[in-house]
Amino acid sequence: xxxxxxxxxxxxxxxxxxxxxxxxxxxxxxxxxxxxxxxxxxxxxxxxxxxxxxxxxxxxxxxxxxxxxxxxxxxxxxxxxxxxxxxxxxxxxxxxxxxxxxxxxxxxxxxxxx
Amino acid sequence: xxxxxxxxxxxxxxxxxxxxxxxxxxxxxxxxxxxxxxxxxxxxxxxxxxxxxxxxxxxxxxxxxxxxxxxxxxxxxxxxxxxxxxxxxxxxxxxxxxxxxxxxxxxxxxxxx
Numbered sequence: 001x002x003x004x005x006x007x008x009x010x011x012x013x014x015x016x017x018x019x020x021x022x023x024x025x026x027x028x029x030x031x032x033x034x035x036x037x038x039x040x041x042x043x044x045x046x047x048x049x050x051x052x053x054x055x056x057x058x059x060x061x062x063x064x065x066x067x068x069x070x071x072x073x074x075x076x077x078x079x080x081x082x083x084x085x086x087x088x089x090x091x092x093x094x095x096x097x098x099x100x101x102x103x104x105x106x107x108x109x110x111x112x113x114x
Numbered sequence: 115x116x117x118x119x120x121x122x123x124x125x126x127x128x129x130x131x132x133x134x135x136x137x138x139x140x141x142x143x144x145x146x147x148x149x150x151x152x153x154x155x156x157x158x159x160x161x162x163x164x165x166x167x168x169x170x171x172x173x174x175x176x177x178x179x180x181x182x183x184x185x186x187x188x189x190x191x192x193x194x195x196x197x198x199x200x201x202x203x204x205x206x207x208x209x210x211x212x213x214x215x216x217x218x219x220x221x222x223x224x225x226x227x
Contacts, residue, residue: 006156009154034215043118043204043220044204044216044218045218100162101159101162101170101172102208103159
């Protein structure tokens, strides 16, 4: 069964600083991995996804993530934080089998300090 | 484009009452999902339907039933609501098995007194 662990339920960074949100996964088969963002009182929208092509994946709003199989990680980064990046971020995993579950981590709330 | 539409957006129930959350998507997606979101718990999968006519349990199915009425619609029913079911419920759909991303509705906030 798949699972996702997001380290840090809250992360604070200064505006202009590097954003790093951590995600580790567990999967018995090669995974597909996703990062979603949720702004207050809204649904979730996709930031980026890894589907076994390039290990470095670029997403919207300047975010990117690197798939590292040896570390079972899929950390999300952005070189320079903006106030508008304040939101909750979720990492999710899916397997390539016919079992079509998508399992989410508990989320990391990103705070941007002026 | 409506995408994924959930109704109602807000509902207050008393313990023991029943209700159905409705979800419809207009993107011709095969797979549909129901999640609940609780503070500090992330999104937890309740039930999902990989295709019309099939449903499967997720991580937290107890106390819920689902119906995949047709390709467009996937409803979630609470037969006897409990305060522990107070949550925000999200419906989502997905185009491709294994690689496609989820498209979410705006959520339904349910309070059980």
